[in-house]
């Protein structure tokens with residue numbers, strides 16, 4: 001008879017939290033222990049947490065944790081879906097590669113299905129972990145370095161920049177609303193529930209090195225930016241940039257690029273950011289890297305596909321492979337006037353001879369969902385099986401007018 005493994009996930013209890021903080025602190029170089037008030041503040045953001053204790057070891061040490069937040073994510077067309085935002089996944093170095101992540105994610109997926117969540121999101125510590133669970137990278141960011149002395153705007157500076165530094169009260173009052181307005185304009189944007197703002201606005205010291213300043217908030221009627229200065233290098237790092245309108249984008253960047261004494265400004269921006277195009281010398285904005293920002297997994301494939309809008313009408317049969325959470329199957333996607341209906345009845349190819357067909361994994365479909373990676377790139381990489389007509393239709397359907405960008409790391 002097999003002895004059951006003592007290493008089974010269970011729901012986290014109140015008394016587990018100090019150890020949860022310790023386990024994640026070791027993995028991600030976070031501070032621990034945390035004051036009780038900060039633990040309570042964090043717990044308020046969590047929708048469900050799992051832990052594993054090694055009950056065969058002295059003291060039953062906590063050896064694994066995984067949790068999720070319910071986080072709105074903007075999908076193409078502007079609707080906000082509640083996503084299962086997977087986070088704080090950590091298995092102690094002593095217990096890795098023994099299947100604990102797999103076990104926790106089996107239970108997490110069951111919790112999400114029970115909660116009726118149509119989509120899951122995460123920001124990944126490494127690129128090789130999550131595809132096996134049906135996640136795909138879906139939002140990307142450019143890391144840019146701007147040389148203020150090379151910045152030469154094509155348009156004249158306005159008499160008034162329309163931008164002001166916020167007082168503590170103005171920041172607390174205006175930023176959540178500005179962020180929410182911004183999030184509606186970007187596919188992939190992660191919305192921030194009210195419980196998220198206290199820790200963001202607290203700007204605790206561990207998030208930065210000791211030679212950097214507090215966050216300085218620049219407020220505009222239609223956006224905001226938050227940056228800090230590095231005192232030794234006299235460089236600036238833009239930590240948040242949310243512009244609802246092109247005018248706010250220009251006005252805020254004008255102030256940022258006009259910071260006297262600052263030798264370099266770094267930021268993470270959407271891959272379609274327009275700043276270089278607004279300057280006479282586009283090389284003033286140096287792109288130093290591209291990173292995957294947000295990973296997405298469609299949990300309820302028909303519901304998620306029906307929630308976004310599409311760039312072109314048409315009908316296509318998607319044969320989706322999964323191998324993890326039972327999402328394999330045939331999905332007949334029909335788009336009329338940009339709105340989708342999805343039929344999951346299996347239809348033999350000869351019954352719908354005129355309908356284009358494509359075979360792809362749920363991970364690839366999830367990457368395409370936000371408009372971050374076009375079908376033709378996946379097809380060229382051998383990861384979608386379809387003829388040219390089907391690929392052209394997928395490209396036209398899934399294209400978005402703005403590049404997806406998440407804007408929140410969690």
Ligand SMILES: CC(=O)SCCNC(=O)CCNC(=O)[C@H](O)C(C)(C)COP(=O)(O)OP(=O)(O)OC[C@H]1O[C@@H](n2cnc3c(N)ncnc32)[C@H](O)[C@@H]1OP(=O)(O)O
Pocket residue numbers: 027086087088089090091092095096097098099100101102103122123124125126128129132
């Ligand atoms: C959303 C987030 O929270 S991202 C943060 C993830 N956490 C971290 O990076 C913290 C440090 N790392 C860890 O805590 C652990 O190594 C984890 C969580 C990444 C993996 O936990 P483990 O319990 O070792 O994973 P487990 O044994 O269940 O492995 C599951 C599968 O993932 C693979 N895998 C695990 N870690 C990695 C990795 N870092 N890179 C690539 N593949 C990996 C395993 O090989 C295994 O593959 P297979 O079963 O398909 O053959």
